[in-house]
Amino acid sequence: MAKRTLPILKQLLHRRSPLISTSTRSVTYMPRPGDGAPRTVTLIPGDGIGPLVTGAVEQVMDAMHAPIYFEKFDVHGDMKTIPTQVLESIKKNKVCLKGGLNTPMGGGVSSLNVQLRKELDLYASLVNCFNVPGLPTRHENVDIVVIRENTEGEYAGLEHEVVPGVVESLKVITKFCSERIAKYAFEYAYLNNRKTVTAVHKANIMKLADGLFLESCREIASRYPSIKYNEIIVDNCCMQLVSKPEQFDVMVTPNLYGNLVANTAAGIAGGTGVMPGGNVGADHAVFEQGASAGNVGKQKIVDRKTANPVALLLSSAMMLRHLQFPSFADRLENSVKRVIMEGIYRTKDLGGTSTTQQVVDAVIAKLE
Amino acid sequence: MAPIIKKLISVTPSHLRSCIRSVTYMPRPGSHGTKSVTPITQPGTPLPVTLIPGDGIGPLVTGAVEQVISAMQAPVTFEKFEVHGNMNKIPDDVMDSIRRNKVCLKGGLITPIGGGVNSLNIALRKELDLFVSLVNCFNLPGLPTRHDKVDIVVIRENTEGEYSGLEHEVVPGVIESLKVITKFCSERIAKYAFEYAHLNDRKTVTAVHKANIMKLADGLFLESCREIAKKYPDINYNEIIVDNCCMQLVSKPEQFDVMVTPNLYGNLVANTAAGIAGGTGVMPGGNVGTEFAIFEQGASAGNVGKPKMVEKKRANPIALLLSSAMMLRHLQLPDFADRLETAVKRVIYEGKYRTKDLGGSSTTQEVTDAVISALQ
Numbered sequence: 001m002a003k004r005t006l007p008i009l010k011q012l013l014h015r016r017s018p019l020i021s022t023s024t025r026s027v028t029y030m031p032r033p034g035d036g037a038p039r040t041v042t043l044i045p046g047d048g049i050g051p052l053v054t055g056a057v058e059q060v061m062d063a064m065h066a067p068i069y070f071e072k073f074d075v076h077g078d079m080k081t082i083p084t085q086v087l088e089s090i091k092k093n094k095v096c097l098k099g100g101l102n103t104p105m106g107g108g109v110s111s112l113n114v115q116l117r118k119e120l121d122l123y124a125s126l127v128n129c130f131n132v133p134g135l136p137t138r139h140e141n142v143d144i145v146v147i148r149e150n151t152e153g154e155y156a157g158l159e160h161e162v163v164p165g166v167v168e169s170l171k172v173i174t175k176f177c178s179e180r181i182a183k184y185a186f187e188y189a190y191l192n193n194r195k196t197v198t199a200v201h202k203a204n205i206m207k208l209a210d211g212l213f214l215e216s217c218r219e220i221a222s223r224y225p226s227i228k229y230n231e232i233i234v235d236n237c238c239m240q241l242v243s244k245p246e247q248f249d250v251m252v253t254p255n256l257y258g259n260l261v262a263n264t265a266a267g268i269a270g271g272t273g274v275m276p277g278g279n280v281g282a283d284h285a286v287f288e289q290g291a292s293a294g295n296v297g298k299q300k301i302v303d304r305k306t307a308n309p310v311a312l313l314l315s316s317a318m319m320l321r322h323l324q325f326p327s328f329a330d331r332l333e334n335s336v337k338r339v340i341m342e343g344i345y346r347t348k349d350l351g352g353t354s355t356t357q358q359v360v361d362a363v364i365a366k367l368e
Numbered sequence: 369m370a371p372i373i374k375k376l377i378s379v380t381p382s383h384l385r386s387c388i389r390s391v392t393y394m395p396r397p398g399s400h401g402t403k404s405v406t407p408i409t410q411p412g413t414p415l416p417v418t419l420i421p422g423d424g425i426g427p428l429v430t431g432a433v434e435q436v437i438s439a440m441q442a443p444v445t446f447e448k449f450e451v452h453g454n455m456n457k458i459p460d461d462v463m464d465s466i467r468r469n470k471v472c473l474k475g476g477l478i479t480p481i482g483g484g485v486n487s488l489n490i491a492l493r494k495e496l497d498l499f500v501s502l503v504n505c506f507n508l509p510g511l512p513t514r515h516d517k518v519d520i521v522v523i524r525e526n527t528e529g530e531y532s533g534l535e536h537e538v539v540p541g542v543i544e545s546l547k548v549i550t551k552f553c554s555e556r557i558a559k560y561a562f563e564y565a566h567l568n569d570r571k572t573v574t575a576v577h578k579a580n581i582m583k584l585a586d587g588l589f590l591e592s593c594r595e596i597a598k599k600y601p602d603i604n605y606n607e608i609i610v611d612n613c614c615m616q617l618v619s620k621p622e623q624f625d626v627m628v629t630p631n632l633y634g635n636l637v638a639n640t641a642a643g644i645a646g647g648t649g650v651m652p653g654g655n656v657g658t659e660f661a662i663f664e665q666g667a668s669a670g671n672v673g674k675p676k677m678v679e680k681k682r683a684n685p686i687a688l689l690l691s692s693a694m695m696l697r698h699l700q701l702p703d704f705a706d707r708l709e710t711a712v713k714r715v716i717y718e719g720k721y722r723t724k725d726l727g728g729s730s731t732t733q734e735v736t737d738a739v740i741s742a743l744q
Contacts (some may be wrong), residue, residue: 103580111581138514138618147670154530154547159584167553169585171530175541202632204479205487208535209545235635235668239643242618256578259611260636267615292611 031324036067039323042089042096043070047077047319048296049307050099053289056309056360057097057316063364066320066328075112075249077102077296082116082315090120096286099312100296114157116286117150122279123177125150125186127290129265129275134341135350141246142269147188148258149181150279155255157191164188173209173254178216183250185217186224196228197250199223200237200257213254234261241265266291273308273349274340276315278322287319288312301348305355308347310336335366415699418465418472419446424672425454425683426475429665432685432736433473433692436711439740442696442704446473453478453488453672463495472662473695475688476672486533493526498561499522499553499611501526501634503653503666505641511650511726512716517622519643523564524634525557526655531631532569549585549630554592559616561593561628564602572604572625573597576613576633589630610637617641642667649684650716652691654698663695664688677724681731686712689739 043058045051061068071093073086090096103111117125125148131137158170182199189197196267199217203210214231221229234257240247241264253261266275277290289311301307313336320329338343345362346352355364370699419434421427436442447469466472474633479487493501496655501524507513534546558575565573575593579586590607597605608616608634616623617640629637642651653666665671665687677683689712715721721738722728 067693114581155581157581159582161584164589167549167584167588169547169549169582171545171547173543173545202635205490205531205533206535206545207486208537209543212541212543233671234637236671238614238640239648239668240635242640243647256632257636259578260614260633263611264614264618264640267618272615292615366626 010326012234016149020227021184032285035324038067038069039095040069040071040093041319041323042093043072044075044086044096044098045072045217046075046099046100046296047102048100048299048302050101052302052305052307052356053309053312054097054099056356057209057312059360060313060332060363060367061316064328064331064367066325068320068323068325075101077112078104082112082119087119090284090286094284095319096284097312098286098288100289102296108349114155116334117279120281120284120286121151122281122286124181124281125153125262125277125279126188127266127275127277129262129269129290131269132274132337132340134337134343135270135274137268137270139242139245142265144237144245144248144265144269145192145194145250146258146262146265147181147185147190147252147279148248148262149177149254151255152177153255155259171206171209171256175212175216178213178254179220181290182217182220182252185250186220186227189227189250190224194227194250196230196238198248199229199231200234200251200261201231202234202257204233217252219328237261238264242268245269262291271308271349272311273347274310274314276311276318278315278318278323285317285319285322287322305357306347306353307356308349309356309359310340310347331367332363335363338366341365388535395633414445414470415701416447416469417695417699418462418469419448420447420451420462420472420474420477422451422475422672423478424476424675424678426468426477426672428678428681428683428732429685429688430475432732432739433688435736436689436708436739436743437692440704440707442701444551444696444699444701451477451488454480455488457608458488458492458495466496466660466662470660471695471699472660473692474662474664476665478672490531490533492662493655496657496658496662497527497561498655498660498662499525499527499556500656501638501653502564502656503638503642503651505638505651505666507643507645508650508713510713510714510719511646513644513646515618515621515644518641519641520621520624520641520645521564521568521570521626522634522638522641523557523561523626523628524638525553525630527631528553531635547582547585547632549588551588551592554589554630555596558593558596558628561626562596562603565603565626566600570603570626574605574613574624574627575605575607576610576627576629576637577607578610578633593628597684613637614640618644621645623689638667647684647725648687649723650686650690652687652694654691656698661695661698663691663698665691672701679735682723683732684725685732685735685739686716686723706744708739711739714742 020316045054071089101112127146130143152172154171161167185197201210201214203214245268266272272292275290278287317329317332339362345354345359347354421430421516447465503522525629528548530547532548537543561573577586577590579590597740644647648668652665673683693705693708715738721730721735723730
């Protein structure tokens with residue numbers, strides 16, 4: 001009798017996986033008639049590991065039978081500008097998914113990643129850094145959303161050589177851009193039930209520039225009295241991130257600090273291979289790997305096909321929600337989280353030895 | 369018999385024996401030359417050092433240093449000056465004193481946020497042309513942290529870059545801030561970094577940059593680093609983009625050794641490295657130029673702590689004590705420096721007297737007394 005009851009007991013105990021239960025969405029989403037029509041999404045595989053991970057997304061979307069239709073375009077980092085047809089496609093579809101574009105170091109072509117964001121005025125870059133259950137990290141209780149101004153600041157790209165050996169680089173901060181990123185941050189916090197918004201700055205040194213950013217944040221904060229607002233100097237912020245990350249919730253930052261804070265937060269929560277993110281503007285949205293989106297990986301990872309597809313898969317789940325297909329998004333996310341929790345299929349940056357394809361197959365197998 | 373055996377068994381751990389010196393010798397730029405090292409004064413004559421207690425927790429921690437230095441009977445006398453962050457500029461007598469003594473120890477000066485007075489910390493560094501800021505971040509034995517095997521020295525350019533303070537309002541609502549990178553400054557900071565690595569037996573120098581976006585500015589910085597790297601063929605040189613660097617710092621810090629960076633990245637990288645190795649209350653550091661040197665808390669030196677900490681007198685004096693050990697080496701008093709460092713490390717290892725940021729509940733005075741009694 002014990003022989004039979006033991007496996008049954010085991011099954012009963014294993015089924016309770018409180019962290020991942022597919023029935024979390026109780027109130028069903030009632031679509032408009034015709035919402036199920038397939039949406040077209042521009043897809044830019046990119047360079048390096050880009051094609052590998054976007055291929056993974058295509059496979060998973062296919063397996064889910066999601067009403068998504070991809071228009072693929074070949075763009076490489078060493079092109080001078082983004083081809084016009086690609087831009088037109090994005091303007092028509094309004095949503096794009098992309099892998100990283102390799103940016104050459106030093107003089108020459110300016111970054112196409114940055115160019116794309118400026119062309120489409122994607123002024124908010126969002127990275128969601130959180131502990132994924134089952135993935136051991138040194139820091140617990142991490143759930144940070146970094147909202148970073150994407151168009152101006154230090155990455156304006158305005159540099160010139162005054163005299164040989166002296167280079168000036170302009171950092172431009174405007175009230176217009178600071179206000180709209182602050183508005184987006186508070187709106188995000190409001191819509192996603194977040195409690196605190198923290199502004200990251202260095203206004204004790206850059207008094208006018210970051211001072212203007214802070215003023216805009218304070219103005220917007222006064223319109224959302226139910227959301228707590230505080231400010232932190234960026235160097236103290238870096239230190240707090242690595243010692244007590246649980247104190248941060250939503251962070252709003254100018255361009256450069258946002259880049260570093262997002263990467264640090266992604267690192268403490270499990271690595272840039274896992275964190276989803278995207279860039280959004282008033283009319284368009286481009287989804288890509290959360291932090292370090294311009295990183296196309298080393299040649300060795302490309303050869304061995306061991307790039308981590310989790311970040312882009314979770315970003316495509318964000319994209320599905322953006323397109324208002326929340327139950328597909330839920331299925332995808334649950335499946336990815338289950339794969340990570342079980343820990344059998346993990347790529348090298350998470351401590352495993354699987355290839356991209358193995359992880360993708362595991363995710364597809366876990367879809368219900 | 370039993371006490372004898374006990375004594376033999378309870379040998380002090382190797383890291384606490386005073387003959388092991390951790391790497392904290394911060395040379396003057398250019399000391400890697402053929403100049404012979406001559407003592408500054410006759411042995412026995414006390415060396416004068418300017419002391420600026422500063423604001424907030426500054427007076428508390430500099431007071432700790434004064435107590436320990438006098439308990440050791442080190443040949444150092446302090447010329448104290450009152451400077452506060454809300455003054456318009458550094459008073460002339462303070463500047464004269466530093467120029468005369470060449471060495472200064474200071475606590476933080478508070479900088480008001482937003483418009484108004486410029487940061488006096490920065491003004492001091494610019495006046496004296498202290499172009500190198502050095503922070504040594506390492507795991508202290510006995511202090512548990514999430515990251516092990518951290519031993520990073522961040523060498524940061526201190527005078528130009530994003531903190532040049534050149535801002536102006538073009539039209540209402542649009543601010544331009546200038547980041548200036550010059551070949552001259554980049555070369556000298558790269559030279560110092562390689563010189564430091566050479567003199568302290570370090571294997572790798574990593575340049576931190578964002579030259580894929582700021583091609584001209586950080587490109588110039590990288591060129592200078594590469595040129596200097598060629599002159600030191602036995603030191604490994606590599607480069608890393610700053611956002612990848614932040615991620616690597618929190619996942620695999622053991623890969624970094626010496627890091628050379630421009631001003632802003634250096635600030636953030638130093639604070640992150642200090643955070644993973646135990647906190648800014650513990651890491652020593654200083655600013656050095658060709659003629660002068662100012663020693664202060666390693667990372668986040670402008671941070672003067674919260675008023676609550678000041679009232680309860682719970683500031684962590686470890687950072688400034690270790691920085692004053694660096695200062696003693698700079699003054700060519702290595703024996704006193706070793707004694708001070710060993711005492712501090714023993715106190716941390718034993719773990720009884722720790723301030724709140726290290727997880728304990730002691731006051732500054734208790735930690736200071738423990739250090740004094742651990743001196744040999």
